[in-house]
Every structure is written in structure tokens, then in C-alpha cells.
Amino acid sequence: MQTEVIVVAAGSGSRMGSAMKKQYLPLDGAPILVRTLQTLAACPTVDRIVLVVAGDDVQFVTELIEAYHLHKIGDVVYGGMERQDSVRNGIAALRHDTEVVAVHDAARPLVTADEVEAVLTAAKLFGAATLGVPVKDTIKRVDQGQVRETLQRSDLWAVHTPQAFKCEWLAEAHMRAWEQGYFGTDDASLVEWAGYPVTMVEGRYSNLKVTTPEDLVIAEALWKQRKGME
Numbered sequence: 001m002q003t004e005v006i007v008v009a010a011g012s013g014s015r016m017g018s019a020m021k022k023q024y025l026p027l028d029g030a031p032i033l034v035r036t037l038q039t040l041a042a043c044p045t046v047d048r049i050v051l052v053v054a055g056d057d058v059q060f061v062t063e064l065i066e067a068y069h070l071h072k073i074g075d076v077v078y079g080g081m082e083r084q085d086s087v088r089n090g091i092a093a094l095r096h097d098t099e100v101v102a103v104h105d106a107a108r109p110l111v112t113a114d115e116v117e118a119v120l121t122a123a124k125l126f127g128a129a130t131l132g133v134p135v136k137d138t139i140k141r142v143d144q145g146q147v148r149e150t151l152q153r154s155d156l157w158a159v160h161t162p163q164a165f166k167c168e169w170l171a172e173a174h175m176r177a178w179e180q181g182y183f184g185t186d187d188a189s190l191v192e193w194a195g196y197p198v199t200m201v202e203g204r205y206s207n208l209k210v211t212t213p214e215d216l217v218i219a220e221a222l223w224k225q226r227k228g229m230e
């Protein structure tokens with residue numbers, strides 16, 4: 001059974017506000033994107049990685065792949081306006097014999113091989129799965145500055161990547177979403193919208209998405225702590 005991972009790295013990182021796009025900022029001396037790709041390539045179940053980057057970054061990323069001897073990288077394809085467009089471009093580059101595909105944010109460099117393997121295993125068994133963690137804060141729905149509702153925290157999970165799917169489920173969901181103008185902030189929501197069940201796999205709080213400057217400080221501390229424990 002062939003397994004591929006689409007790594008989306010074509011965002012602009014506007015919330016980070018740095019001169020360099022956040023996926024290329026250093027995490028303990030190597031670019032965040034490199035850290036992410038090294039972990040995915042080390043997963044025994046992952047056969048190939050499709051990397052989605054901005055058109056302007058292809059040359060730079062090709063140099064990174066060589067400089068860091070990154071392996072399992074198949075196609076490097078252009079991203080789109082939204083994350084969903086970038087994933088759709090990645091799907092178009094999958095091999096025809098791929099049965100399970102995972103989608104992962106380049107901006108989540110702290111994912112571990114055992115988390116990746118757990119979500120891939122669940123997708124093989126149940127068709128679709130996402131990593132996530134139970135939320136720790138109380139979540140309220142707010143409209144025009146007014147609290148409208150306090151949600152039942154025990155039902156709420158913060159969703160991470162990777163998310164993994166039977167290839168045909170993900171491809172169908174993305175194609176229908178594109179045709180019907182449906183947008184979601186993750187791939188699982190498209191697959192849910194298409195009518196398929198999605199299994200939640202509990203991951204670790206450390207698998208944060210580097211989004212704003214404080215995330216980078218936390219990610220660096222977690223990375224160094226992990227390295228110290230090896």
C-alpha cells in the first residue's frame with residue numbers, strides 16, 4: 001500500500017510578521033520546513049512526499065533539499081491563494097497507486113514520527129483521521145463583542161495535522177468543494193462535508209502550528225528540551 005504525504009508550505013506567514021517566511025525561519029539552526037521534512041521522511045510508512053511551495057521559492061527549496069540531503073521528496077509543486085488551493089495542487093501530483101495520503105502543515109515542525117504513524121494507521125483502518133488534542137481553555141462564541149454561547153468543553157478538540165485519508169475520499173472532497181465553492185480551514189472538514197466519517201487520534205500539545213512570534217519561542221524551547229532527552 002503506497003502512502004504519500006502532501007506538505008503545504010506555500011503560505012505567506014502574515015501573522016508571523018517576519019521578513020523571511022515563517023517556514024524558512026530557523027528552529028535550532030535549521031529551517032522549520034527542513035525540520036518538518038526530516039521527521040516525515042524518517043517515518044517507515046511514508047513512501048513519498050509531495051511538497052507544495054510558492055512559485056518564487058522553488059529554486060531556494062530545491063537548494064534546501066540538496067543541502068540537507070532530504071529524501072523521499074517527489075514532486076515540488078506550486079501553491080495556490082488559500083491553503084485549500086495548495087492542497088488541491090498537491091493532490092494533482094499524487095501517484096496513481098497511492099492508497100493513503102496525509103496532509104501536513106510545514107509550519108508544524110514538532111510533529112513526531114509516532115504521531116504520523118498513528119494517524120496513518122487510523123486512516124488505513126477507518127478511511128479518514130486527524131490528529132488533535134482536547135481543548136484546555138473554555139471556548140465561547142462571540143458576535144459583535146458579545147458572548148453568545150459557552151460551548152461544552154468536553155466535546156471540543158483542537159485539530160492538528162497530519163490528517164490522513166483514503167486517497168479517493170480526499171480527492172473527491174476537494175474536487176466537490178472546488179466545484180461548489182466550499183471552503184474549510186482544514187482537509188478533514190471537507191471530507192466531513194462530503195459525507196465521510198473522520199476519526200480523531202489524540203496527539204500531543206507540543207504539535208503546535210508556528211503562527212505568531214511567541215509560537216516560535218515555544219517551539220524552540222520544546223525542540224531543545226526534546227533534543228536534550230535523546
Ligand SMILES: Nc1ccn([C@@H]2O[C@H](COP(=O)(O)OP(=O)(O)OP(=O)(O)O)[C@@H](O)[C@H]2O)c(=O)n1
Binds near residue numbers: 011013014080
Ligand atoms: N495559500 C497557502 C496558505 C497556507 N499554506 C500552508 O498551510 C500551512 C498552515 O497555514 P498557516 O499557518 O495559516 O500559514 P500562512 O498562511 O503562511 O500564515 P498566515 O495565515 O499568518 O499568513 C502552512 O504550512 C502554510 O505554509 C499553503 O501551503 N498555501
Ligand SMILES: C[C@](O)(CO)[C@H](O)COP(=O)(O)O
Binds near residue numbers: 083161187
Ligand atoms: C489545518 C490546520 O492546521 C488545523 O489546525 C489549520 O486549520 C490551518 O489553519 P490556518 O488558517 O491555515 O492557520
